[in-house]
Amino acid sequence: MADLQGKKLAVLATNDFEDSELSSPVDAVKEAGGEAAIIAPEAGTITGKHGAEFDVDLTSAEAKASDFDALLLPGGTGNADALRLDEGAVAFVKEFAGSERPLAAICHGAWILTDADVVKGKTLTSFPSLQTDLRNAGATWVDEEVHVDGQLISSRTPKDLPAFNNALVEALS
Numbered sequence: 001m002a003d004l005q006g007k008k009l010a011v012l013a014t015n016d017f018e019d020s021e022l023s024s025p026v027d028a029v030k031e032a033g034g035e036a037a038i039i040a041p042e043a044g045t046i047t048g049k050h051g052a053e054f055d056v057d058l059t060s061a062e063a064k065a066s067d068f069d070a071l072l073l074p075g076g077t078g079n080a081d082a083l084r085l086d087e088g089a090v091a092f093v094k095e096f097a098g099s100e101r102p103l104a105a106i107c108h109g110a111w112i113l114t115d116a117d118v119v120k121g122k123t124l125t126s127f128p129s130l131q132t133d134l135r136n137a138g139a140t141w142v143d144e145e146v147h148v149d150g151q152l153i154s155s156r157t158p159k160d161l162p163a164f165n166n167a168l169v170e171a172l173s
Contacts, residue, residue, distance in 0.1 A: 002173035004034030016078030019048035028165035060088030075107025
């Protein structure tokens, strides 16, 4: 089992995130000894599509990529669409993508990568409805349970969470 003592995962999300796509990877990181911080456009609490609630640790305007060892972008259409409109969130993703640290996106979570302009020349997977946007942004889209391209870890849906979580924990260790 990986030892993630001292490792910190940034989770960028807002309301209407896909509950399991946030909670399951966070639980996997914590079970391996790591920490997680919720980053959102606004302070307070965020609520998932199915009612899960998380306290916000930092706003996207306050967060600094250099303070974290990995970034998680959970899905949920409303969550992903709202984050794309937040300048702080896009800037945080762009800053993080410029590092060599793991950046993990599942389902619609990959959508913000197009706005941050960080997928050109990358291969990734996502929820199938994003493939045109990702291709138009210069990525190669593949239909796989989990795909790792350098620092970028991607998956399609909640059914891929076991493989996604394993890839995230492995990359963070």
